Amino acid sequence: MFRLRPTFTRALARALALPVVAAIGLALIQAPPAAAASTLTNGGFESDGAGTATPTGWSTYSAAGQNSASYTEAGGHAGSYRLTHYSSSAYKVETYQYLSGLTNGNYTLTAWVRSGGGQNSAYIALKNCGSTDQRTDLPVSSSSWVRIVTSIAVTNNQCTISINSDANAGNWINVDDLTFASGSTGLSIKGADISSLAKSEAKGGVYKTTSGTTGDALAILKSAGMNYARLKVWVNPADGYNNKARVLAMATRIKAQGMKLLVDFHYSDTWADPGAQAKPAAWSGHTYSQLKTDVYNHTYDVLNALKAQGTTADMVQIGNEINAGMLFSEGSTSNWSQLAGLLNSGYSATKAVSSSTLVALHLANAGDDSAVRTWFDNAASNGVNYDVIGLSYYGYWHGSLASAQTTLDDVASRYSKPVFIAETAYPFRLDSEDSFTNIIDTSAELVTGYPATQAGQAAWFRDVMNIVEAVPNGRGLGVFYWEATWSAVTGNGWDPTDATSGNGWENQALFDYSDKATSAMSWFSHR
Numbered sequence: 292m293f294r295l296r297p298t299f300t301r302a303l304a305r306a307l308a309l310p311v312v313a314a315i316g317l318a319l320i321q322a323p324p325a326a327a328a329s330t331l332t333n334g335g336f337e338s339d340g341a342g343t344a345t346p347t348g349w350s351t352y353s354a355a356g357q358n359s360a361s362y363t364e365a366g367g368h369a370g371s372y373r374l375t376h377y378s379s380s381a382y383k384v385e386t387y388q389y390l391s392g393l394t395n396g397n398y399t400l401t402a403w404v405r406s407g408g409g410q411n412s413a414y415i416a417l418k419n420c421g422s423t424d425q426r427t428d429l430p431v432s433s434s435s436w437v438r439i440v441t442s443i444a445v446t447n448n449q450c451t452i453s454i455n456s457d458a459n460a461g462n463w464i465n466v467d468d469l470t471f472a473s474g475s476t477g478l479s480i481k482g483a484d485i486s487s488l489a490k491s492e493a494k495g496g497v498y499k500t501t502s503g504t505t506g507d508a509l510a511i512l513k514s515a516g517m518n519y520a521r522l523k524v525w526v527n528p529a530d531g532y533n534n535k536a537r538v539l540a541m542a543t544r545i546k547a548q549g550m551k552l553l554v555d556f557h558y559s560d561t562w563a564d565p566g567a568q569a570k571p572a573a574w575s576g577h578t579y580s581q582l583k584t585d586v587y588n589h590t591y592d593v594l595n596a597l598k599a600q601g602t603t604a605d606m607v608q609i610g611n612e613i614n615a616g617m618l619f620s621e622g623s624t625s626n627w628s629q630l631a632g633l634l635n636s637g638y639s640a641t642k643a644v645s646s647s648t649l650v651a652l653h654l655a656n657a658g659d660d661s662a663v664r665t666w667f668d669n670a671a672s673n674g675v676n677y678d679v680i681g682l683s684y685y686g687y688w689h690g691s692l693a694s695a696q697t698t699l700d701d702v703a704s705r706y707s708k709p710v711f712i713a714e715t716a717y718p719f720r721l722d723s724e725d726s727f728t729n730i731i732d733t734s735a736e737l738v739t740g741y742p743a744t745q746a747g748q749a750a751w752f753r754d755v756m757n758i759v760e761a762v763p764n765g766r767g768l769g770v771f772y773w774e775a776t777w778s779a780v781t782g783n784g785w786d787p788t789d790a791t792s793g794n795g796w797e798n799q800a801l802f803d804y805s806d807k808a809t810s811a812m813s814w815f816s817h818r
Contacts, residue, residue: 329392331452334469336363337370346374349388357382360456368403368436368467376413376456377463386454390471393449395421397475399442400452401761404429405465408740413464415439416453421446425818426455429464430754431740435693436467440761442475442818476760480711480769481815482519482553483512483801487777489541490532494782499807508776511808512801513548516815520545521553521713521771523611524593526571527560530787535593542602551605553771554597555653555713556590556637558610558617561787565614565655568622579621579629583636586618590640594648604648608713609637612655612683614666624669631673638676649678653713657682658690660698667706679768680706681713684755686738687731696758703766710766712759714773716799717751718743719811724779724804727793745803749811756817775801775812 332348333339343363345351351358360378367373376384402415408431416426420443427441443450454466488496488508498508509520522541525533538554545552557563560571570577574585590609597604613630616623622633638650652670654663663682670677680702684695703710721743723729734743741747752772759767777783777796784792797804801812 328390331388331390331469331471334471335367335370335467336372336374337367339363339372341365341372346386349386351384351386353382353384355383357384360384360458361386366465370468373465373467374454375463375465376454376458378458378460380460381458383457384455388452389449390452391449393445395445395448396473397442397444398450398471399440399474399476400469400471401438401440402454402469403436403438403467405432405434405436406430407433407463409459409462410464411457411459413456413458413462415441415466415469416455417441417443418451418453420444420450427757428750428753430692430757431738431750432691432693433739435691436465437693437696437758438761439757440476442477444475476765477818478756478760478767478769480519480771481516481756481817482521482551482769482771483517483775484521484523484555484714484771484773485509485512485541485776486521486523486533486555487774487783489537490530490783491776491778491780494780496776496778496780496783497806498776498778498802499805501808501810503805503807505806508802509544509548509550512775512812512815513550515808515812516817517550517812518815519551519553519605519769519771521555523555523557525557525560525787526589527573528787529560530790532787535596538593539596539600539602542597542604543600546602552597552602553606553608553651554593554604555608555611556593558586558589563611563613563617565612568613568615568617568619570618574618579632582618582621583632586633586636587640590637591644594641594644598644603645606649606651606679607637607641608651608653608681609634609641609677611653613652614654614656614662624666627669627673631670631675634670634675634677650676651679651681651711651713652677653681653683655683656689657684657698657712658694660694660701663698663702664705667702671706678708680708680710682710683714683773684712685715686717686741686751687736692754692758695755696761699759699762699767703762703764708766709768710759710762711768712755712770715752715755715770716773716796717741717748717811718798719745719748719803719809720798722798724797725781725793727784727795729798730795731799743798745810748799748809749814752811752814753817756814772801772811774799778802778806779804
């Protein structure tokens with residue numbers, strides 16, 4: 292990826308309800324449950340109609356006596372009613388249900404949520420279950436329902452399901468259609484693209500922990516919980532970075548940190564994305580048949596060299612954001628049979644080196660389910676081989692979290708493939724550290740409910756992780772944060788042909804303008 296450029300009434304506030312997630316410590320239950328049961332009761336809040344402060348099977352607690360901030364009302368996700376937390380004044384309230392007589396084991400709580408945002412915290416939680424309490428914050432979503440999950444190991448035959456709000460005046464959440472069932476969730480990929488790192492370091496880039504201690508960027512990321520690194524590879528880039536030799540050197544460092552490796556083949560000498568898929572200069576003028584051989588040989592060469600030095604790639608992308616195809620014009624989607632041949636050539640080369648290396652196909656715009664479905668339908672009808680689906684998702688370009696969730700859920704089910712977010716990012720500020728204008732530099736470009744602050748960046752990263760974790764049947768693998776280390780360093784600009792070019796991405800890196808790790812990095816430790 293690289294692209295240049297309430298004064299509300301109570302009734303209105305209710306009508307606007309949609310998803311928001313926030314994190315905070317769990318509220319203590321001060322009152323006994325309405326009734327202990329071994330299965331979740333009234334998870335859809337349909338038993339009592341509207342206006343019920345304490346729905347059947349549930350209890351409500353507020354230390355400040357604000358129980359009325361929790362109530363049922365019309366407008367459910369699947370049924371007629373939902374649970375709402377709302378008050379015209381600041382409030383703290385918990386709606387909870389205690390389960391006993393459970394068989395010990397792993398359980399997952401699923402909920403459909405909406406939120407207008409602005410709370411100090413709003414989350415669903417599982418607690419008092421005999422293991423460490425677990426919670427998931429509601430994402431900000433003011434019009435569409437979003438599904439979130441949280442899972443826990445029950446070891447004492449009991450568990451409390453909790454819905455919490457610590458909110459400012461006029462804040463609201465909707466929660467509906469909760470289920471509590473055997474099973475567990477989690478993410479196997481908590482990664483970042485660090486393709487810029489080698490050049491940054493060579494040009495004097497510095498990386499620090501949150502406390503200001505200078506260190507190895509990879510070690511800082513690893514200590515924060517990152518477990519997978521993504522590296523792009525260009526064929527013969529003008530600046531000599533992101534080529535085979537540089538990838539081999541960085542792969543050694545990545546594996547030494549105990550991380551897994553994703554190699555992102557662009558099949559170009561420079562950036563490849565939906566609008567730019569230029570052939571490498573060395574392949575210019577080659578026939579389609581020659582290009583298939585080029586793809587095979589280049590893929591095999593890089594991956595076999597990685598294997599030979601003991602750093603076998605765990606996953607590869609055959610192309611980068613190939614919505615319109617690759618190696619224009621021969622590999623354009625206007626000629627799907629040829630595109631399929633090029634993709635399968637890369638697949639075959641990968642498997643010839645290592646049958647266990649996963650092959651991903653990567654598109655941009657996770658918010659457009661129709662376009663993604665059409666592309667992968669064409670891939671299926673043309674016999675394209677692959678193992679995993681990767682999607683770029685930038686909320687300021689690609690639509691709502693709910694739209695991205697729809698796409699992830701749909702393609703995972705339709706093609707029976709695991710899915711992951713191959714790229715996402717968000718700004719922690721809008722101004723530039725260098726003289727080059729940032730790609731996202733105005734408040735009008737931001738996603739509603741997510742400010743350009745460290746807290747906003749962290750919330751975005753967290754909430755993208757949460758929708759991937761919620762993909763049914765465990766098919767959501769995880770997330771790669773894009774260019775986590777691309778800070779503003781003179782000489783490490785966007786254009787490999789121009790040493791004076793600037794960086795339009797430093798305000799979305801995971802290191803701030805003081806070179807310290809941003810708070811978003813802590814979400815690599817997500818369960």
